[in-house]
Amino acid sequence: MAADPPRQALPPLRDVIAAHGLQASKALGQNFLLDEKLLDRIAAIPGPLRGAHAFEVGPGPGGLTRAILRAGAHLVAVERDERCLPALAELDRAFPGQLRVISGDAMKVDARAEAGDGAHIIANLPYNVGTALLVGWLSAPWEPLPWWSSLTLMFQHEVAERIVAAPGTDHYGRLAVLAQWRGEARIAMKVHRSAFTPPPKVMSAVVHITPRPAPDDVALIHLERLTAAAFGQRRKMLRQSLKGLPGALPALDQAGIDPTRRAETLTVAEFVTLARIMGARIMGQAQS
Numbered sequence: 215m216a217a218d219p220p221r222q223a224l225p226p227l228r229d230v231i232a233a234h235g236l237q238a239s240k241a242l243g244q245n246f247l248l249d250e251k252l253l254d255r256i257a258a259i260p261g262p263l264r265g266a267h268a269f270e271v272g273p274g275p276g277g278l279t280r281a282i283l284r285a286g287a288h289l290v291a292v293e294r295d296e297r298c299l300p301a302l303a304e305l306d307r308a309f310p311g312q313l314r315v316i317s318g319d320a321m322k323v324d325a326r327a328e329a330g331d332g333a334h335i336i337a338n339l340p341y342n343v344g345t346a347l348l349v350g351w352l353s354a355p356w357e358p359l360p361w362w363s364s365l366t367l368m369f370q371h372e373v374a375e376r377i378v379a380a381p382g383t384d385h386y387g388r389l390a391v392l393a394q395w396r397g398e399a400r401i402a403m404k405v406h407r408s409a410f411t412p413p414p415k416v417m418s419a420v421v422h423i424t425p426r427p428a429p430d431d432v433a434l435i436h437l438e439r440l441t442a443a444a445f446g447q448r449r450k451m452l453r454q455s456l457k458g459l460p461g462a463l464p465a466l467d468q469a470g471i472d473p474t475r476r477a478e479t480l481t482v483a484e485f486v487t488l489a490r491i492m493g494a495r496i497m498g499q500a501q502s
């Protein structure tokens with residue numbers, strides 16, 4: 215379906231940055247994307263957005279914001295840098311009724327309350343809070359799905375690799391287990407550093423995550439404790455790294471997992487099985 219034209223012609227993003235004096239701030243992780251074709255491709259990753267709700271962190275001068283609005287979404291965008299607000303107000307006028315901008319820190323905003331259930335989260339994330347925001351969205355209650363429909367998020371390439379990593383690879387760790395327990399995670403697009411203004415030191419990638427229904431008998435807390443202990447000493451055998459975690463060694467035995475294996479060799483399904491057994495044992499002890 216063709217993209218919605220804005221009600222009034224939009225100036226090129228480079229001119230928006232110049233007109234509003236938006237010198238990029240390193241402290242705010244500002245690396246802007248100005249190529250509108252690239253931005254339209256990113257906004258297309260979640261699938262058709264016409265009439266959908268979307269939530270964006272860090273719209274900045276509004277490049278990705280425009281693309282999401284052109285795709286027909288109703289968007290709530292949270293921006294910490296007040297210098298960007300006039301540029302975003304221009305977008306509000308160009309796409310009337312589609313955009314609501316919240317001036318503030320995304321770490322303190324209740325995204326679910328602001329964007330509503332079913333929203334697609336789409337963002338070129340500031341690198342300093344990107345992982346914390348992701349973990350927050352992945353840790354949201356699953357009932358049996360989370361409140362959001364999908365996550366389309368730009369990270370530094372190394373972080374993207376940690377999210378999608380397979381067992382037995384160097385990047386496999388807590389983030390991979392959490393993301394892949396909760397959803398289907400894939401790298402949807404690699405983005406060269408030269409696409410950004412100013413260019414960051416490293417390459418970037420867009421990760422797309424769609425949620426899968428959570429097994430209702432595994433509590434996040436058990437999976438977190440397990441992966442923290444196991445990957446805290448990732449080169450050690452599980453019988454060593456899990457020694458201090460109550461219930462973990464009997465759970466290994468019950469699951470038939472060789473205690474001489476190392477954390478990085480366990481599949482996400484094996485971690486989930488262990489967490490389920492640990493949780494059941496703790497519940498059983500509490501009831502006896």
Ligand SMILES: C[S@@+](CC[C@H](N)C(=O)[O-])C[C@H]1O[C@@H](n2cnc3c(N)ncnc32)[C@H](O)[C@@H]1O
Nearest residue numbers: 242245246247272273274294295319320338340
């Ligand atoms: C990588 S830039 C992306 C800008 C724009 N979306 C783009 O793609 O060109 C990150 C943006 O997040 C904003 N930001 C940084 N920390 C933030 C926070 N805690 N809450 C909300 N926005 C934040 C920055 O001001 C900046 O506009």
